[in-house]
Amino acid sequence: MGDDADLNKERLELVLEAAGLDLWENDLVSGQVTHKATKTFLELGFTEDEIVSGVQDIFGLFHPGDLDMVRQAVADHVAGVTAQYRAEFRLRSKAGEWVWFANYGRIMDRSSDTPGKRLIGVTFNIHDRKQKEDEIAHINRQLTEQNKLLQELNAALELLAANDSLTGLANRRTLMEMGANECKRTERFDHTLSLMVVDIDLFKAVNDAWGHLAGDRMICAVAQACAARKRSGVDIVARFGGEEFVIVLPETDGVSALRVAEALRQEVAALRVSVNDEGVSVSVTVSIGVATLHKGSGLSFEELVNRADKALYRAKETGRNAVYCADVQHGCVPVVHMLIDPGEGRNGALLT
Known part of the structure; x- marks a missing residue:
């Protein structure tokens, strides 16, 4: 039985690694991280000794503009408002840079009688995608501004074409x-x-x-x-x-x-x-x-x-x-x- 469990664990770790996912688990009762998102924090430049173990310390790495949204997403799932916990946020790297990640998670031991106490999920890097989205948004803003300018120029040209210049x-x-x-x-x-x-x-x-x-x-x-x-x-x-x-x-x-x-x-x-x-x-x-x-x-x-x-x-x-x-x-x-x-x-x- 033990061999099967180890084999399943190895399989899971292989799948997660191949998918670029980092498994984590939080104890909702104690507030402790029972399974660290080690890969995420190593990716942020922290050593294993520096990796935090408490939920509050983890929240300390979140971008101030994202923290309330993440807390609300967790609270909504714990309260049963949402079927899954989902959030996108920025974490501060050891070098001080903000890196985009996403969290998907769910309370695994919830039932009609018990609220559940284990929130399990995965974290993965979405920084490249966000950068592309930002670039596209920036391009779209530029296009909007250019279209507005073009419309103004066209209106001016129409006015010039319709009116005597003197x-x-x-x-x-x-x-x-x-x-x-x-x-x-x-x-x-x-x-x-x-x-x-x-x-x-x-x-x-x-x-x-x-x-x-x-x-x-x-x-x-x-x-x-x-x-x-x-x-x-x-x-x-x-x-x-x-x-x-x-x-x-x-x-x-x-x-x-x-x-x-x-x-x-x-x-x-x-x-x-x-x-x-x-x-x-x-x-x-x-x-x-x-x-x-x-x-x-x-x-x-x-x-x-x-x-x-x-x-x-x-x-x-x-x-x-x-x-x-x-x-x-x-x-x-x-x-x-x-x-x-x-x-x-x-x-x-x-x-x-």
Whole structure:
């Protein structure tokens, strides 16, 4: 019988060794370690004389951040809450390094009548696995941060692609896309849609007299005046090219659009824009062409822009600093008429 027991013990030790497991046993009554996890502590750099024999001393080697979790895992199993005791933790080596291990154990002599007093289990090194998990977690954090940065960069690129770099207004491509959608909405919901083409008068003279930097300042000042008229989330304000701007006014009839255009014309005329660092400022005026689209007209957005552009050139031809409107209601041939008198009307009075 003794030979069989020794043989079984040798077999068990061989299996444990091959699996990298270190057998231990604790007496839950006395608190003593009845079978030391010798291999684990030798792995941590301790000599056999230094290997601890009490449960409390063993707990003294646990990482402070893991100790409560391990105690709770033991308590849960002793109380019958869990079928097995399982825990992962760090132990301090003799050299002071933290090494990851795992414990699996179970009370072997528990019955319905007795709580059991022998907790038997195995300890094994999981340091390499934990390091890989940490590396993966670190990589995942980096990927998350990089993805966030990439999203921010993409959003910035989309904004740059959609907006004019000088003024911050929508650019021509964005205008044409959004304008086409507004035309579809006009047709679908039977709304009117008005559009203004705004052009700075005699802009070349500003560039010639004060340089392109002064011209850029002038463009930005007029752009801000146009943007100030925008209804947030409704209107579209875009730089159409050079010194020309387009303002799209959804759900706005021709009379209302003319009022907006006239107010903008007066506001720009009152501007004084600094053209150099010496404090010299100049003023400019704008000419504005207005067109209105109604349901059933059959006009595309590009055609609507062209009609407003033709009205703009009529304003230019008659002396500038004026607002002209092209009547495009119901697809009729437009009748271009002047709203602002090119002579007396320079003061902004509406003709009646």
